[in-house]
Amino acid sequence: MNSRFVALENQASSMATVLQAPDDREKESEKDAPSPAGDWIVEERGGYRYPPGLKMNLPFYLVRKFFKPGNPILLFEHLVANYGRISHYKLGASHIVFINDPGLIWEILINQPQNFIKERTQRRMKILLGEGLITSDGEVHRRQRRIAAPAFHRQRIQNYGSMMVDRAAAMREEWKPGIEIDIAAEMMRLTLQVVARTIFNTDVTRDVQAINDEVNVIMDLYNFLIALPKAEAMLHWPIPGLMRFRKARKRLDSVVHRMIEQHRKDGVDRGDLLSMLISSRDEEGEQEGDAAKMSDEQLRDEVLTIFLAGYETVANALTWTWLLLGQNPEAEARMHAEIDTVLEGRSPQLDDLPNLKYTEMVFAESMRLYPPAWAMGRQATRDIEIGPYKFPTGTYLFFSQYIMQRSEEQFPDPLRFDPERFAPEVKAGRPKFAYFPFGGGNRQCIGEAFAWMEGILLLATIAQRWKLRLAPGQRIGLAPKITLRPDGPIRVVPELRR
Ligand code: HEM
Structure with missing residues (x-):
């Protein structure tokens, strides 16, 4: 592995660690490996060793409360409550294992990633994202x-800091005291502007709005599409839903291809991500010259991937943070005091990040309770052994940030919002995969440093001016889609702070 690769892969889940001390990153340590605990229960069948779990195939539980196809969180909670940190069930012919143990997650993501590929739902996103990251x-x-x-290198993404603050400062000017806003929609609008600027160095023009509209059409159809057993083969069928999908994808492609063409024609580094992707080459690979660069098709796949991965996640993280701050006035007051002391009324900038520690802890604690990427999965490409278990080729293994990060064992009194859980000394006592909003190992979020920087800068810029109070009479629920969204608008009333 080359050193650049290692530097980015090992990013720890903390802004400060990412930006300040690149060579002093969290090391994988003994405490992270699975414990050789004697209390694992093993059931031997057909030469394999499974943990306990559901006795019948999953669809037989259709009438049970924990089985709601649109909400796997209920199923995962049921499994953990009844079978503990690892359990097994079958869906059709597929073996599925749910894991809620930091050591076993470490085993999959860090110790033997070569034995796994992404699970099926993620792979099927190829119908939109092609062969992107x-x-x-x-x-x-x-x-x-x-x-x-x-x-995504540190130096490179630092250039985006002032642009992020400018966007947030422009948005905070638009709000009026006492006039209700939907903070979920506002955060989407803001992070969309940030990611568009970052990738294309363009203002949010008609094009970017068009990308967003088409993406929304596709997302609405997405659950339907990935549920189809042969969606890839059926994409050309004249079914209305599929025709809409094709049309949206075509329009999306034409915007992205035009952006690529314009960038190529200009031939200058515009300082944006697309320029960087166009000029980057694979120094380690076997190909040379232009073959070591990305083709237009690869650029298209990567641009769309980064676009999609890069705004909804951060928007959701910020939305939940505003909600939690509104419900926890003590933490909110402490964050305001930090922002006022550090910034003394001026706009935040990158150099302030190391001093906005409490704001960072607030953002971290919010992503503990409401992790935007709320579950992950892998599929075994060969027979695998983890802990005392042995699973056949093709087994799916799932684990969930949402479930793990709300476990009493890792986070006592788990539903309490307490940013102090992320004070350095408290954090140091936990295993790595007790908290993993950005995943881990060779597929760890490539945008992690970007997301911490964006989250903290946007929070500080907006909180400098506004307190957001939840409008009365709302019931806010969870919508565990690709990301963990609120199930409707979140209406808040801005109150002027200064
Ligand atoms: C709070 C914000 C974010 C969260 C919680 C988040 C979470 C994650 C997680 C958990 C993964 C790993 C998925 C897996 O291994 O199955 C991932 C991968 C990825 N993320 Fe993020 N992400 C965030 C922001 C971003 C941003 C801002 C970008 C880009 C600008 C980005 C781009 C990506 C890409 C390209 C991958 C695929 C990496 C690979 O497989 O090599 N993410 N993200």
């Missing part, structure tokens, strides 16, 4: 990651 596996993924890595 999220959907590809194996050598294709390694090559793309090597080429894309420099675009």
